[in-house]
Amino acid sequence: MTETRIFAPSAKQAEQAHIDEAGYQTLYQASLENNDSFWAEHGKRITWKTPFSTVSDVSYDKADVRIKWFEDGTLNASANCIDRHLETIGDQTAIIFEPNNPDEDSQHITYQDLATNVNKTANILKALGVKKGDRICIYMPMTPELAYTVLACARIGAIHSVVFAGFSAKSLSDRIEDAQCSMLVTADGGFRGQKITPLKEIADQALEHCDCIKRVLVLRRTGLEISMKADRDFWWHEAFEKAHDECVAEIMDAEDMLFILYTSGSTGKPKGMVHTCAGYMVYTNYSFRNVFQYQQGDIYWCTADIGWITGHSYILYGPLSAGATTLMFEGVPSYPDMGRFWNIIEKHQVNIFYTAPTAIRALASCDLSFVNSYDLSSLKTLGTVGEPINLEAWQWYDEHIGKKECPILDTWWQTETGGIMISSIAGVTEDIPTFATLPLPGIQPCLMDDMGNEIQALESEGKLCIKYPWPSMARTIYGNHQRFKETYYTAFEGKYFTGDGAKRDRKGNYRITGRVDDIVIVSGHNLGTAEIENAINEHPQVAESAVVGYPHPIKGNAIYAYITMRGELDASNASSLKSEINRLVSSTIGPISKPEKIQITGGLPKTRSGKIMRRILRKIAENELDKLGDTSTLLNPECVQEIIEGRYNS
Numbered sequence: 001m002t003e004t005r006i007f008a009p010s011a012k013q014a015e016q017a018h019i020d021e022a023g024y025q026t027l028y029q030a031s032l033e034n035n036d037s038f039w040a041e042h043g044k045r046i047t048w049k050t051p052f053s054t055v056s057d058v059s060y061d062k063a064d065v066r067i068k069w070f071e072d073g074t075l076n077a078s079a080n081c082i083d084r085h086l087e088t089i090g091d092q093t094a095i096i097f098e099p100n101n102p103d104e105d106s107q108h109i110t111y112q113d114l115a116t117n118v119n120k121t122a123n124i125l126k127a128l129g130v131k132k133g134d135r136i137c138i139y140m141p142m143t144p145e146l147a148y149t150v151l152a153c154a155r156i157g158a159i160h161s162v163v164f165a166g167f168s169a170k171s172l173s174d175r176i177e178d179a180q181c182s183m184l185v186t187a188d189g190g191f192r193g194q195k196i197t198p199l200k201e202i203a204d205q206a207l208e209h210c211d212c213i214k215r216v217l218v219l220r221r222t223g224l225e226i227s228m229k230a231d232r233d234f235w236w237h238e239a240f241e242k243a244h245d246e247c248v249a250e251i252m253d254a255e256d257m258l259f260i261l262y263t264s265g266s267t268g269k270p271k272g273m274v275h276t277c278a279g280y281m282v283y284t285n286y287s288f289r290n291v292f293q294y295q296q297g298d299i300y301w302c303t304a305d306i307g308w309i310t311g312h313s314y315i316l317y318g319p320l321s322a323g324a325t326t327l328m329f330e331g332v333p334s335y336p337d338m339g340r341f342w343n344i345i346e347k348h349q350v351n352i353f354y355t356a357p358t359a360i361r362a363l364a365s366c367d368l369s370f371v372n373s374y375d376l377s378s379l380k381t382l383g384t385v386g387e388p389i390n391l392e393a394w395q396w397y398d399e400h401i402g403k404k405e406c407p408i409l410d411t412w413w414q415t416e417t418g419g420i421m422i423s424s425i426a427g428v429t430e431d432i433p434t435f436a437t438l439p440l441p442g443i444q445p446c447l448m449d450d451m452g453n454e455i456q457a458l459e460s461e462g463k464l465c466i467k468y469p470w471p472s473m474a475r476t477i478y479g480n481h482q483r484f485k486e487t488y489y490t491a492f493e494g495k496y497f498t499g500d501g502a503k504r505d506r507k508g509n510y511r512i513t514g515r516v517d518d519i520v521i522v523s524g525h526n527l528g529t530a531e532i533e534n535a536i537n538e539h540p541q542v543a544e545s546a547v548v549g550y551p552h553p554i555k556g557n558a559i560y561a562y563i564t565m566r567g568e569l570d571a572s573n574a575s576s577l578k579s580e581i582n583r584l585v586s587s588t589i590g591p592i593s594k595p596e597k598i599q600i601t602g603g604l605p606k607t608r609s610g611k612i613m614r615r616i617l618r619k620i621a622e623n624e625l626d627k628l629g630d631t632s633t634l635l636n637p638e639c640v641q642e643i644i645e646g647r648y649n650s
Contacts, residue, residue, distance in 0.1 A: 071255055253277070533545045
């Protein structure tokens with residue numbers, strides 16, 4: 001179903017914003033006319049040890065991909081998140097920590113507290129031999145100590161590489177080895193709902209295959225019994241007690257590495273995306289303040305994990321550099337019941353709420369009593385991240401969470417981009433359900449055809465590229481610059497290729513149609529799987545769907561749809577349900593888009609961040625069961641076997 005309604009900011013929303021739509025248009029035009037001048041102004045919003053005199057030095061040339069921003073400036077990312085706020089808002093809460101167990105007390109950590117704790121953590125790392133330029137792997141639950149460690153690494157010039165505390169031992173060891181980390185920071189275990197993940201045990205298994213780790217620092221969080229290796233493993237609490245609470249921030253060059261963060265690769269080998277100090281800080285600060293139109297005193301909550309780029313940019317670096325109050329949640333939305341998110345919003349009077357469509361769909365499938373039990377009137381802005389939000393989920397979010405009074409920001413960006421690229425701006429620009437809408441000032445997207453030509457017409461569809469560089473773009477893939485060039489800069493000359501397809505309307509609003517490799521060509525027609533999924537999800541009995549292509553002897557490719565249901569489905573009704581879905585798809589998009597095969601399953605394979613792993617579903621549909629790759633890192637690996645057993649073999 002295509003959404004045509006446009007939601008302009010209300011008078012109340014507009015009043016809370018820093019600028020109006022005319023101001024956005026003026027800024028955007030200025031950013032096109034002189035991009036360096038635009039970014040120079042925003043570069044001055046962070047604190048420099050040595051001010052920059054040059055802005056950008058970037059080449060997209062295939063032979064020499066080079067990305068440098070504010071190159072002659074020096075600064076420290078940790079100081080930008082902490083030190084510069086101490087005189088003015090030192091007593092303000094920087095981080096609200098909400099533990100997994102609702103009976104455990106929340107923590108309100110002021111900027112002064114944050115300074116003390118980060119400094120002590122930095123001194124622990126230094127005492128254990130960490131030096132500027134060392135790579136430090138962090139494998140921790142969502143506790144304040146995770147934030148302290150990240151910021152401590154930045155403070156002393158060590159490069160952090162956070163691995164989500166749910167990945168397997170093999171995934172952890174692969175990332176440690178690739179980055180050649182010298183130290184691991186972990187915990188005895190981590191709470192997730194009713195489960196305890198034995199992090200130290202998993203880490204020990206990983207380190208059996210890693211020769212580079214010399215020291216392991218262990219947080220006591222769950223009380224699990226663990227083994228400690230002499231002269232390698234050290235307890236956090238013992239070291240913390242002895243550590244000094246002052247640590248001078250290391251002066252870093254603008255292009256010094258800040259962190260390495262791994263993202264999935266099309267070949268299956270994760271890509272270690274490198275982000276550097278200055279450009280990343282400038283852009284996360286800029287995008288956080290502007291997209292969310294953050295006002296001093298707002299309580300902001302992003303539900304992501306710091307193991308992902310969303311947590312890096314919009315739990316820590318963006319909000320803290322802006323002097324915001326940011327909420328960290330250790331648990332899951334379903335514990336102790338499906339009202340936990342709404343309980344936290346009421347408890348902490350959250351104003352800005354940023355979460356994933358996957359979470360929204362899961363919560364929308366529950367009884368409304370979980371929502372209606374709580375007062376959500378503090379909310380003024382809602383956002384989504386991770387994948388395009390489907391219409392049904394958008395409408396539920398708008399009606400039941402925002403009470404039709406909150407803008408909904410459908411943000412598009414990537415690990416590679418470092419920050420939000422396309423999004424409506426709270427209280428400033430229009431919201432269009434299922435559309436990411438407009439690029440931020442400073443960002444110049446374009447659509448390309450298969451021949452490598454830029455599509456000039458406004459109403460069009462093509463492959464999404466970014467023309468002019470921006471400060472937070474990834475600099476390289478760690479240890480493999482050639483792969484970096486080939487992945488992002490060879491498909492379309494002089495442009496960054498996102499790997500996504502998109503549609504653009506007559507006003508220049510963008511709708512992301514999914515990964516280009518999620519475009520299925522059926523009988524010569526390019527069909528976006530996201531569009532078919534949106535249509536399927538309109539059926540009242542469907543909770544969620546995933547669509548992939550598979551080889552077809554006549555059509556070239558055909559559509560295979562995997563669906564999960566709301567509640568139980570009587571087996572005798574399965575056939576009629578599938579017919580209804582096909583009629584819905586046919587009437588919404590066209591007969592060519594009807595799935596050839598529809599499989600009803602109890603779950604869809606997802607990453608720990610909530611993304612559906614369509615690559616695995618595609619391999620199952622193609623009967624290439626020996627090419628599924630490592631499924632142990634999935635949120636729900638058990639569903640893969642169920643899907644295999646229920647698949648269509650013909």
